[in-house]
Structure formats: structure tokens, C-alpha cells
Amino acid sequence: MGKKIALGCVIGFVAVIIIVGLILAAYVIDSWRSMVAKETDIDEAWAQVQNVYQRRFDLVPNLAESVRAYLKHEKEIFEAIAEARAGFQDAETTQEIESASQELNSIIDDIKVTVEDTPELKASGTIQYLMIQLEGTENRIAVERGRFNETVREYNVYIKMFPRNIIAGWFGFEEKEFFEAREGADVAPELDLELD
Numbered sequence: 001m002g003k004k005i006a007l008g009c010v011i012g013f014v015a016v017i018i019i020v021g022l023i024l025a026a027y028v029i030d031s032w033r034s035m036v037a038k039e040t041d042i043d044e045a046w047a048q049v050q051n052v053y054q055r056r057f058d059l060v061p062n063l064a065e066s067v068r069a070y071l072k073h074e075k076e077i078f079e080a081i082a083e084a085r086a087g088f089q090d091a092e093t094t095q096e097i098e099s100a101s102q103e104l105n106s107i108i109d110d111i112k113v114t115v116e117d118t119p120e121l122k123a124s125g126t127i128q129y130l131m132i133q134l135e136g137t138e139n140r141i142a143v144e145r146g147r148f149n150e151t152v153r154e155y156n157v158y159i160k161m162f163p164r165n166i167i168a169g170w171f172g173f174e175e176k177e178f179f180e181a182r183e184g185a186d187v188a189p190e191l192d193l194e195l196d
Contacts, residue, residue: 045148
């Protein structure tokens with residue numbers, strides 16, 4: 001009877017070991033899956049940061065070129081008006097005055113056509129639009145960088161906590177780096193809207 005009890009104890013002990021082993025295996029597998037998911041979340045968050053960077057790279061040159069083109073057009077209008085005005089002030093004869101007046105009327109007609117085609121065409125409005133778009137893009141970048149850093153933080157905390165730190169070591173999960181601004185990033189980039 002002693003052998004039966006001993007055998008029963010051994011079987012019970014083995015069963016407990018198997019159950020504990022299965023629980024540990026399930027925990028390890030669940031932790032591994034969570035680490036993979038969190039690491040994928042980091043990749044996804046960084047891809048979104050890159051997506052917003054791409055938006056900026058696509059947007060800024062197009063907007064800057066649009067503003068530059070308008071400012072060039074506006075400069076031509078103001079130069080033409082200044083020339084017409086100078087011609088009017090320098091006019092001595094009726095014919096010269098009439099010619100200067102006709103030149104100014106022609107410029108005004110050009111302005112009316114331009115404004116009719118693009119009613120929002122005002123230098124300050126165009127520049128304001130550019131600045132709003134740039135500000136919006138920079139805000140999106142800041143938001144996505146923040147989301148990326150939050151995702152990295154969650155992952156790093158997850159893999160550092162005991163006993164997951166052991167499991168992370170077994171499977172090669174390492175701490176990820178946060179996004180940090182580069183030196184000089186606190187200085188806003190300058191846009192060159194100088195006319196050629």
C-alpha cells in the first residue's frame with residue numbers, strides 16, 4: 001500500500017509539474033505574441049511618422065512654388081502699375097496722358113481677369129494659406145512622433161518587467177529607442193520666397 005501512495009504522489013507531482021509547465025508555456029507564448037504585436041505597433045507608428053514626413057515633402061515644395069509664382073505675378077503687376085504711374089506723372093501732352101491712362105486701364109483689366117479666375121488671389125491670403133498648411137503638417141508630425149514614442153514606451157516597459165524580461169531575452173527582443181529631436185531642431189526652417 002505504501003508503494004501505491006508513493007506512486008500516487010509521484011503521479012500527482014508529475015501532473016502538477018505538467019500543469020505548471022503548460023501554464024508557464026502558455027504564459028511564454030502569450031508574452032512572445034504580445035512582444036511581437038507591440039514591436040509591430042512600433043513599426044506601424046514609425047511608418048505613420050514617415051507618411052506625415054512624406055506629406056510635408058510633397059506639400060511644402062508645391063505650396064512654396066505656388067506662393068513664389070503668385071508673388072512673381074504680383075510683383076509684375078506692381079511694377080507695371082509703377083511704370084504706368086510714372087508714365088502718367090511724366091506725361092506732358094494730352095496724348096501721353098491718354099496713353100498712360102490706357103496702360104493703367106489695361107493693367108486693371110488684367111487684374112480683374114486674374115481675380116475673377118482666382119478670387120482668393122491675395123498675397124497675404126496665399127502666404128497665410130501656406131503657413132496654415134505648414135503649421136498643420138508640423139502639428140501632424142508632432143502628433144505622430146508622440147504616438148511613436150508612446151508605443152515605444154509601452155513596448156519597453158512591457159519587455160523590461162519581470163518575468164517578461166527573461167522571455168524577451170530568450171527571443172531577442174531589445175529595448176527600442178525613442179524619437180529624439182536632433183540638435184538644432186528647435187530652429188524653424190526658413191522658406192526662400194525670393195523672386196528670381
